[in-house]
Amino acid sequence: MGREVGVDEAIKILTDAQEAGLVTQPATAQNPGGICNCCGDCCVVLQALNQHPRPAEMVFSNYSVAVDPASCSGCETCLDRCQMAAITMNGEGRAEIELVRCIGCGLCVTTCPTESLRLVAKSEEQRRTPPPDSRGQMDLIRQLRGRP
Ligand code: SF4
Ligand code: SF4
Numbered sequence: 001m002g003r004e005v006g007v008d009e010a011i012k013i014l015t016d017a018q019e020a021g022l023v024t025q026p027a028t029a030q031n032p033g034g035i036c037n038c039c040g041d042c043c044v045v046l047q048a049l050n051q052h053p054r055p056a057e058m059v060f061s062n063y064s065v066a067v068d069p070a071s072c073s074g075c076e077t078c079l080d081r082c083q084m085a086a087i088t089m090n091g092e093g094r095a096e097i098e099l100v101r102c103i104g105c106g107l108c109v110t111t112c113p114t115e116s117l118r119l120v121a122k123s124e125e126q127r128r129t130p131p132p133d134s135r136g137q138m139d140l141i142r143q144l145r146g147r148p
Helices: 007-020 044-051 077-081 134-144
Strands: 023-026 035-038 063-067 087-089 095-097 117-121
Touching: 007 023, 007 035, 035 044, 063 095, 077 087
Parallel strands: none
Antiparallel strands: 023 035, 063 117, 087 095
16 A cells, blocks of 8 residues: 655665666655555566557657667666567667657656667657546546536
């Protein structure tokens, strides 16, 4: 179950989660009521996303990852870090990103030994603004389901 934590503990949890390779998933709100850190082995949200052909369209993420092929050493560390199978190695042994699969979690960025990966903001047309709070999130879900 969730519990309330202070800022220092929250940063420690997020740092530990990042090191463990867990995807940080805040509730879809500018002021989220909670944050999950999950792996694809047990999280049904990540499992469902992974089965979708275009996971990037299913999440409120305004970032995606970009690779600098010139500095990529081809070590393949990022392949294991990505839970969306968004990274492949091309014929030249360099990482390539399938943007429709990238949910902008940043897990590949923090472990790339050559710093060849970085998160970049999506174009203005692609960016979306989450609802202000969890109440707004529930209202949005209701609207998308066509409920009055
Ligand atoms: S972790 Fe970095 S250097 Fe290694 S394959 Fe991925 S992008 Fe290239
Ligand atoms: S940011 Fe990196 S690890 Fe996360 S989904 Fe995109 S390619 Fe995969």
